[in-house]
Amino acid sequence: MPELPEVETIATQLNKVARGLKIENIWTDAPKIIKRPSLSQFVKNIKGKIIEEIYRKGKNIIFKLSDDYFLVIHQKLTGHLLYGKWKEISKGKFLADIEGPLKDDIKNQFLHFIIFLNNNFQIALSDLRKFAKVLLLKKEEFENLKELKSLGPDPLDKYFTFKDFKNILFKKRNGKIKQILMDQNIISGIGNIYSDEILWWAKINPQRKVASLKEGELKEIFIAMKEILEKAIKLKGESISDFRDIFGNKGNFDKMRKVYQKEGERCERCGGKIIRIKIGGRSSYYCPKCQQ
DNA sequence: AATCGTTCCTGATAGC
DNA sequence: TGCTATCAGGAACGAT
Numbered sequence: 001m002p003e004l005p006e007v008e009t010i011a012t013q014l015n016k017v018a019r020g021l022k023i024e025n026i027w028t029d030a031p032k033i034i035k036r037p038s039l040s041q042f043v044k045n046i047k048g049k050i051i052e053e054i055y056r057k058g059k060n061i062i063f064k065l066s067d068d069y070f071l072v073i074h075q076k077l078t079g080h081l082l083y084g085k086w087k088e089i090s091k092g093k094f095l096a097d098i099e100g101p102l103k104d105d106i107k108n109q110f111l112h113f114i115i116f117l118n119n120n121f122q123i124a125l126s127d128l129r130k131f132a133k134v135l136l137l138k139k140e141e142f143e144n145l146k147e148l149k150s151l152g153p154d155p156l157d158k159y160f161t162f163k164d165f166k167n168i169l170f171k172k173r174n175g176k177i178k179q180i181l182m183d184q185n186i187i188s189g190i191g192n193i194y195s196d197e198i199l200w201w202a203k204i205n206p207q208r209k210v211a212s213l214k215e216g217e218l219k220e221i222f223i224a225m226k227e228i229l230e231k232a233i234k235l236k237g238e239s240i241s242d243f244r245d246i247f248g249n250k251g252n253f254d255k256m257r258k259v260y261q262k263e264g265e266r267c268e269r270c271g272g273k274i275i276r277i278k279i280g281g282r283s284s285y286y287c288p289k290c291q292q
Numbered sequence: 293a294a295t296c297g298t299t300c301c302t303g304a305t306a307g308c
Numbered sequence: 309t310g311c312t313a314t315c316a317g318g319a320a321c322g323a324t
Contacts (some may be wrong), residue, residue, distance in 0.1 A: 001317070077317050129301045
């Protein structure tokens with residue numbers, strides 16, 4: 001489940017290795033992943049394009065291509081963008097042809113979309129559940145893409161202040177804080193794992209209504225949000241739910257994880273028992289003793 | 293206008 | 309043991 005730190009890790013790594021390379025062709029066995037344009041048009045338009053830059057917006061990875069084209073990839077729940085070499089051993093079955101963690105890790109083996117580059121490497125999308133989305137758009141269409149246009153500010157934007165945070169949060173004053181933190185149209189990039197972790201650090205019960213939060217509590221959330229996301233980027237993400245970087249390595253945030261998927265364990269801060277509840281249909285983990 | 297439920301998909305797991 | 313039913317989960321979309 002890649003969230004902001006994981007997607008940032010992927011985008012940064014891809015930008016380093018693939019910037020300036022030419023896209024020679026693509027392959028897919030799951031055409032439904034490609035949302036726009038039609039598959040034949042997609043193939044036609046992407047061939048020969050130079051990758052000028054790769055960056056993140058929310059949880060989306062954006063490839064800025066030559067001729068004002070933009071490739072947008074959202075990995076959703078189980079998507080992994082990988083960089084390496086693969087060999088087609090039988091029709092539609094690819095095997096990593098490079099030493100390292102890409103070789104045997106089962107999580108990397110659900111390849112459904114491959115970009116062939118002119119340096120004989122490939123960028124491959126492994127996605128067990130095929131929820132990922134791929135779009136190829138001309139500049140104007142890209143700039144008006146509503147999924148991107150409606151995204152809230154990035155929590156790590158240095159111009160995103162506490163005052164801004166308060167203002168946008170209070171647009172949903174009746175919502176539960178966990179749901180609001182995860183709402184991409186309010187703030188972009190935070191998902192189920194980091195919302196739980198942020199609220200643990202801030203000692204806030206995830207069910208609290210935004211309107212009930214005091215100034216000091218909001219400040220705690222704001223600070224925890226920035227610190228945890230930055231820390232997680234330094235640690236190259238969190239791999240409790242399958243995440244891999246583009247070379248197939250796991251992230252190292254796990255040692256920082258305090259509540260997510262720790263139902264029944266003791267809270268490291270107060271010794272309380274971590275519980276799991278459902279908030280808006282999603283699992284939410286917290287310590288009822290110290291998160292008030 | 294805002295909120296809720298459904299949908300996409302498939303490996304893992306629980307239950308019989 | 310082996311089968312089947314249920315679950316997880318981001319976000320667009322349709323329904324209320």
